[in-house]
Amino acid sequence: MVDLLDRKLLFGTGKGGVGKTTISAALGLLASSRGKRALLCEMDAKGDLASCLETPATTFEEREVLPNLWVMSMDAEASLRQYLSLQLKLGRAAHIGPLARMFDFVASAAPGVREIVTVGKLCWEVRERHYDIVVVDAVASGHIVGQLSAPETINRLIQVGLVRQQTDWMLEILSDARTSGALVVSTPEEMPVTETIELLKRLEAETSVGLAGVVVNRVLPELFGLREEQMFEAISEPGPRRYLGEALGGPAEPLLDAARLMVKMRRSRTAHLERLRAALSPHRGGLEPQPELLYVPYLFLRSYGLRSTRQIAEALAAELES
Amino acid sequence: MTPRKDVPATTAPTTTETTVEALLAAKEIAVVCGPGGVGKTTVAAAAAAMAACHQGGKVLVVTVDPARRLATALGLRLGRGVERVRPSAFAGARVTPRGELWAEMLDTKQSWDALVTQHAPDAATAKRILGNPLYKDISGRFVQSHDYIAVERLYELHAEAKYDLIVVDTPPTRNAVDFLLAPERIIDFFSSRLLRLLTVPYRRRFVDVASRPFYYVADRVLGSQFVQDLAEFFILFQTLSDGFVQRAQEVERLLADRRTTFIVVSTLEDMPVREAEAFMDLLPAKGFHLGAIVLNRVLPTYLLDAGSSERAGRLTASADELARSLCSGAVEGADPALVARVLKEVGTNFNNIGVVARREASQRSELSRLAAVVARAPELEDDVHDLTGVLELGRHIWSPEA
Numbered sequence: 057m058v059d060l061l062d063r064k065l066l067f068g069t070g071k072g073g074v075g076k077t078t079i080s081a082a083l084g085l086l087a088s089s090r091g092k093r094a095l096l097c098e099m100d101a102k103g104d105l106a107s108c109l110e111t112p113a114t115t116f117e118e119r120e121v122l123p124n125l126w127v128m129s130m131d132a133e134a135s136l137r138q139y140l141s142l143q144l145k146l147g148r149a150a151h152i153g154p155l156a157r158m159f160d161f162v163a164s165a166a167p168g169v170r171e172i173v174t175v176g177k178l179c180w181e182v183r184e185r186h187y188d189i190v191v192v193d194a195v196a197s198g199h200i201v202g203q204l205s206a207p208e209t210i211n212r213l214i215q216v217g218l219v220r221q222q223t224d225w226m227l228e229i230l231s232d233a234r235t236s237g238a239l240v241v242s243t244p245e246e247m248p249v250t251e252t253i254e255l256l257k258r259l260e261a262e263t264s265v266g267l268a269g270v271v272v273n274r275v276l277p278e279l280f281g282l283r284e285e286q287m288f289e290a291i292s293e294p295g296p297r298r299y300l301g302e303a304l305g306g307p308a309e310p311l312l313d314a315a316r317l318m319v320k321m322r323r324s325r326t327a328h329l330e331r332l333r334a335a336l337s338p339h340r341g342g343l344e345p346q347p348e349l350l351y352v353p354y355l356f357l358r359s360y361g362l363r364s365t366r367q368i369a370e371a372l373a374a375e376l377e378s
Numbered sequence: 379m380t381p382r383k384d385v386p387a388t389t390a391p392t393t394t395e396t397t398v399e400a401l402l403a404a405k406e407i408a409v410v411c412g413p414g415g416v417g418k419t420t421v422a423a424a425a426a427a428m429a430a431c432h433q434g435g436k437v438l439v440v441t442v443d444p445a446r447r448l449a450t451a452l453g454l455r456l457g458r459g460v461e462r463v464r465p466s467a468f469a470g471a472r473v474t475p476r477g478e479l480w481a482e483m484l485d486t487k488q489s490w491d492a493l494v495t496q497h498a499p500d501a502a503t504a505k506r507i508l509g510n511p512l513y514k515d516i517s518g519r520f521v522q523s524h525d526y527i528a529v530e531r532l533y534e535l536h537a538e539a540k541y542d543l544i545v546v547d548t549p550p551t552r553n554a555v556d557f558l559l560a561p562e563r564i565i566d567f568f569s570s571r572l573l574r575l576l577t578v579p580y581r582r583r584f585v586d587v588a589s590r591p592f593y594y595v596a597d598r599v600l601g602s603q604f605v606q607d608l609a610e611f612f613i614l615f616q617t618l619s620d621g622f623v624q625r626a627q628e629v630e631r632l633l634a635d636r637r638t639t640f641i642v643v644s645t646l647e648d649m650p651v652r653e654a655e656a657f658m659d660l661l662p663a664k665g666f667h668l669g670a671i672v673l674n675r676v677l678p679t680y681l682l683d684a685g686s687s688e689r690a691g692r693l694t695a696s697a698d699e700l701a702r703s704l705c706s707g708a709v710e711g712a713d714p715a716l717v718a719r720v721l722k723e724v725g726t727n728f729n730n731i732g733v734v735a736r737r738e739a740s741q742r743s744e745l746s747r748l749a750a751v752v753a754r755a756p757e758l759e760d761d762v763h764d765l766t767g768v769l770e771l772g773r774h775i776w777s778p779e780a
Contacts, residue, residue: 072414217601
């Protein structure tokens with residue numbers, strides 16, 4: 057069986073706001089702590105990755121921020137320049153100043169070109185074996201399909217040219233489910249789950265990248281089992297409540313209300329989790345490697361940073377072992 | 379919560395309104411925006427529904443990608459244009475609206491096609507553009523097309539002058555600021571020197587010394603056939619230039635108009651807050667009016683109470699002892715171990731959520747300095763999927779709580 061972290065290239069995606077950057081960072085952290093040389097790449101330069109790791113702003117130049125953990129942020133123009141000089145042996149021409157700008161324009165205008173140079177850079181790192189694993193904090197679910205299907209788009213639109221020649225080896229890397237995969241991050245809420253289910257369908261229909269797994273982030277704790285919940289109701293009756301209030305020297309209601317709030321919040325999310333599990337089951341039947349379904353608990357923390365990213369990495373490690 | 383009035387003059391918005399209610403009574407357009415996943419669509423629907431109910435007139439909400447059950451509840455169908463929300467839909471909430479609520483769910487592809495048809499010099503050109511194999515790929519790419527189409531549609535609806543208030547729910551973007559920059563990008567695109575270079579007739583390219591290296595590399599990398607296809611497409615597309623640029627400028631002006639206001643929605647989680655802040659920083663630079671911040675899914679304030687927190691700690695620490703006395707009294711006959719387990723959970727849970735509530739409170743006070751109106755809505759027990767839920771959310775954001 058292929059472990060999630062045995063893959064060489066993982067694209068972390070999901071609806072905006074579900075925590076895909078944190079999950080991607082945590083996976084990179086986990087891989088590096090297991091002795092793998094890991095590269096983390098943030099695709100849209102929002103700077104969230106740097107804050108997850110509490111490190112200065114990331115750049116296109118890879119930088120080792122922790123033992124075995126390198127970070128970078130994608131830059132289409134820099135990537136194009138590197139691509140021209142390294143892969144197409146157009147070293148000199150690529151350095152003509154305005155040329156790069158013109159290319160940036162063509163890359164924005166021509167379908168698939170920007171994607172092929174950015175995804176190409178990541179595939180290239182994999183091909184050259186610079187790292188054991190590349191974890192990408194990729195674009196959100198609305199845009200990821202366009203990015204991952206870039207080689208197909210290029211094949212469809214462009215018949216000749218050096219870009220076209222690049223698509224074959226890229227497709228080989230992207231379509232090998234043991235090498236590459238998408239990791240869809242969700243939370244147990246209505247819209248994220250709906251978007252995840254739609255994304256799973258589109259990934260399968262429109263790209264050659266397989267599903268490495270689904271991470272359900274921010275799963276609220278289950279406070280009570282059935283017996284505990286019945287007892288909780290009994291304690292919430294006026295008699296015991298008053299007794300507790302007297303014993304504690306102040307009203308017990310807020311404490312009980314907070315527990316009830318948590319129970320309700322968790323319950324309202326259960327149906328969405330069920331929906332997600334059901335949608336995932338056909339993807340998990342007989343496929344090898346099987347997509348993982350991982351749960352990450354909600355963290356009750358004062359702030360977010362390296363410490364919380366580490367805690368999430370630990371939670372992911374525990375899930376991967378179970 | 380009491381809106382802040384002690385805002386320093388330098389950062390104070392020009393608004394005098396202190397509630398969302400007053401803000402919407404004074405404006406004709408409200409653009410609801412913010413980071414992804416914070417509930418923009420429901421907040422937009424809630425603001426519009428409240429305005430229709432309590433302020434009267436014709437209120438329109440334009441939305442891009444609502445949750446299916448919400449769309450069904452509002453009677454929204456993709457690409458059907460503006461439709462009135464049936465007054466009977468309000469019955470569940472036991473409200474008789476003073477005005478009318480109208481809604482539209484945007485079909486971005488259809489809207490782009492309509493835009494091309496409208497700005498093309500003639501029907502034949504429009505047909506050639508729409509039929510070009512590159513069009514489908516490009517219309518969704520060279521600008522953040524979804525962002526632009528929402529404001530463009532807003533312009534059109536406002537020009538129809540049929541509505542007293544239009545609330546626009548902005549589409550999900552990579553980054554909230556993309557939305558603000560969309561009209562500018564359209565203008566940049568058509569006026570760029572690079573577009574002119576690309577659309578130089580093919581045979582003249584190799585005469586022009588300046589662009590020769592560009593075409594040399596472009597042809598080698600992309601293949602000359604593809605470069606030619608692209609050029610042909612853009613030559614065609616350039617015929618839309620005047621109409622597009624003029625319209626995009628008008629759209630920008632409308633967004634900066636004093637009748638327009640922006641409502642920024644965010645949750646109090648770390649990353650959405652930072653994105654919302656970056657977005658709000660950009661508003662004054664573009665001359666846009668920040669009307670209100672709506673904080674969604676905020677935890678209740680009783681979680682902040684220090685006394686309760688102390689009692690929660692005591693409850694956890696002395697759970698065994700308290701359980702024993704409870705079992706010999708108020709819940710006689712119960713299993714003390716079970717009772718102790720429940721008490722410990724209750725105490726721990728309070729302080730767990732308390733940590734989050736306190737972090738939220740400090741984020742909230744920071745954000746409160748940025749706008750004159752700060753409204754907040756609690757985490758609702760169920761997803762908002764009907765007008766009753768929409769109005770419940772609306773009541774929270776409408777006027778400040780005591």
